[in-house]
Amino acid sequence: MELNAAAALGAALAVGLASLGAGIGDGLVTGKTVEGIARQPEARGVLQTTMFISVGLIEALPIIAVVIAFMLMGKAA
Numbered sequence: 001m002e003l004n005a006a007a008a009l010g011a012a013l014a015v016g017l018a019s020l021g022a023g024i025g026d027g028l029v030t031g032k033t034v035e036g037i038a039r040q041p042e043a044r045g046v047l048q049t050t051m052f053i054s055v056g057l058i059e060a061l062p063i064i065a066v067v068i069a070f071m072l073m074g075k076a077a
Contacts, residue, residue, distance in 0.1 A: 011069030018065030025058040 033051040037044050 007072045007075065011072045014065045014069050014072070015062065018062040022058050022062045025061075026055055029054045029058065 029051055033047050036047045040047075
């Protein structure tokens with residue numbers, strides 16, 4: 001397998017799996033937050049703040065994966 005092909009495959013896998021993981025994580029966090037708000041509506045502000053921080057941290061994973069993919073593609077060129 002050529003180096004460029006391997007780098008492209010590795011980049012695609014890194015970005016794809018990171019996006020899949022982030023999507024699952026975002027869904028779980030958001031779902032649990034909605035459940036918590038339904039059980040205790042008075043805690044809505046605290047739960048939403050925690051959810052937004054968590055979603056932001058979860059979304060860092062695909063961004064890091066894209067950076068790694070660009071680094072892989074840069075090494076192959």
